[in-house]
Amino acid sequence: MPIVKPMDEKELVAACLQNDRKAQKELYDRYAAVMMGVCSRYANSKEEGEDILIEGFTKVFAHLGEFHFESSLPTWMRKIMLNTAISFFRMHHKHHNALALDDAFEAEWREAQSLPSDKVMEKDLLQLIQRMPETYRVVFNLFVVEGLSHKEIATTLGIQEGTSRSQLTRAKNWLKERISR
Numbered sequence: 001m002p003i004v005k006p007m008d009e010k011e012l013v014a015a016c017l018q019n020d021r022k023a024q025k026e027l028y029d030r031y032a033a034v035m036m037g038v039c040s041r042y043a044n045s046k047e048e049g050e051d052i053l054i055e056g057f058t059k060v061f062a063h064l065g066e067f068h069f070e071s072s073l074p075t076w077m078r079k080i081m082l083n084t085a086i087s088f089f090r091m092h093h094k095h096h097n098a099l100a101l102d103d104a105f106e107a108e109w110r111e112a113q114s115l116p117s118d119k120v121m122e123k124d125l126l127q128l129i130q131r132m133p134e135t136y137r138v139v140f141n142l143f144v145v146e147g148l149s150h151k152e153i154a155t156t157l158g159i160q161e162g163t164s165r166s167q168l169t170r171a172k173n174w175l176k177e178r179i180s181r
Helices: 011-017 021-040 046-066 074-090 102-107 122-131 132-146 150-157 161-180
Strands: none
Touching: 011 021, 011 046, 021 046, 021 074, 021 161, 046 074, 074 132, 102 161, 122 132, 122 161, 132 150, 132 161, 150 161
16 A cells, blocks of 8 residues: 655645545644644633534634635644634623622732742643633633733733733632642
């Protein structure tokens, strides 16, 4: 049996645009695990992460003709997954009143401090982040993982910059408290 060379990004995109189902499956198989990592950071459960992933891949395939190789394919897809996750959060978590401050816990929160320097396994940290209250988790991921500024987060989520800062402080304190245990 002849050895089949895997398609490069340009070949893969071209084949997907021709509605080649094998190429579409290859694109999904090649990037689904990495994209699931992005989606799961914003999800409350594995199932919710999978919903975001499926919705994100639907958008990837719908807009693949707009991809012009100005960045790598995974980078472009990651932006789509991130935007899908944020849209999912907005649509499904309206009852959280746009990340409003929770006055009942105001006294418990101290000024932001860096996380303890103890070694924490990446897997354990990801599990902790996934258990974080969703409003903290979204701001934490956008700031720490995605590198957005508080101004960008505020614009993206439709909140005040001060709310973004407060939620990040609370997220860091929440993590620090659990890591210290």
